[in-house]
Amino acid sequence: MKDYMLRAMTKDGQIRIYAAITTETVAYAKEIHDMYPTSAVALGRVLTAAAMMSGTLKSDKSTITVQIKGDGPIGSILAVTDNNSNVRGYVQNPYVDIPLNDNGKFDIAGAVGEGYLNVITDLGLKEPYIGRVKLVSGEIAEDITYYYAASEQTPTVTSLGVLVGRDGNIINAGGIFIQLMPGTGEDDISWLEKCVENMPPVTKLLEPGKKIESIIEEVLPGRELVFLDTRPVRYQCNCSRERMERNLLSLGIKDLEELAADGKEQELVCHFCRTKYVFQPSEISDILARAKQADVSEPGGHAEG
Ligand SMILES: [Zn+2]
Incomplete structure (x- = not known):
């Protein structure tokens, strides 16, 4: 099944749901970045979160960047999405190979370490909105939950999963956000807590061929759900030669003079693709x-490049 993300809500409007299947996207990211499984799982979780966050974007050219800056061996992790759920991302170290954690799972918290989660929402207005929280776990799902609580005052249940086979290939990947709208009653809250207690890992729910719609019905039983829309999720970079030229230009005169004096051809590699x-x-x-x-002497270009 092709990757896609879905927006849904309960009929009473009190609970909002974003969910995504991202298996092909994560497998593609693993391949192009030549990542070891631990790095692939970490980036896969962040890409999946970004794909679901894209459901909050409406206007064209708006983007959300999710950045995890920890002091662990993976270095920083970055994922970008646009309003069409085109995602792209990278990790600083694709070759993280650390022992499994006590639960026999990839030790993402160990790979990430301590640091910060930044969420940069660019709606194409003058200034992007930047939300920043301290990492509370490094496993990423908990950190996103904390981000939504602390930065957007939205109670959110986050589940993110990437399942890797013995051969190192991605078997499936996906995620679910369940958000409570303001004014949700105590009954709804305790009902949701029960649902979450009983919720299996998202990778278990993603049996082959299973649709996200039926997974959500399974996770939130007994409530009438309204499925709002779906969008295909794709790994897509928007780099180009012109963009790379702009990156070079943004280096500033001094650095460009050094490159020119070097007299060799220069190879730039896109971080994302x-x-x-x-x-x-x-x-x-x-x-x-x-x-x-142009007397462009301001240093510090953008992420691409
Ligand atoms: Zn690229």
């Missing part, structure tokens, strides 16, 4: 000339 862009010395000189013309 590993596409290589080669710039000849003459092209570097052209970019330098443009930088001087």
Whole structure:
């Protein structure tokens, strides 16, 4: 089944649900980044969370960036989504190989370490909205729950899962957010707590061929649900030669002069999709000339590149 995300709510409007199946997306990310399983599971969880968060975006060109900055061996983890659930991301260290945790699972908390979760929502307005919380677990799902509680005052149940086979291949991946709207009564809250107590891991729910709709019905039994919409989830990068040129331009005159003086061709690799862009010395000189013309001397480009 193709990856997709789904928005739903209970008929009374008190509970909002975002859910996604992301198996192909995570498998693709693992392949292009050549990741070891621990790194793939960590990035897979963040990509899945981003895919579900895309359900909160409405306008074109709006994006959400989820960034995990820990002090563990994986380094930072980054995932970006747009309003069409196109996701992309990377981890700083694709080759994390640490022992399984006490539960026999990939030790994502150990790979991530201590640090911060940043969620950057860019609605195409002047300034993006940046929410930042301390990591409370490093397992990512708990951290996202904490983010929604602390930064957006929205009680959220988060389940994220990536199942890896013995051969290292991704068997399935997906996630569920269940959010309580303001004014939810005590009855609803205790009912939901029971549902969550009984909820198996999302990777167990994702049996082959099973639809997200029936998984949500299974997780929230006895409530009338309204399925609002679905969107395909894809791993898609938006890099281009022009974008890479802009990144070079944003290096500033001093760095560009050094590159030009180097006199060699320069290879830039996109962090998100590993596409290589080669710039000849003459092209570097052209970019330098443009930088001087525009007097672009501000350092610090954007994430792509
Ligand atoms: Zn790219």
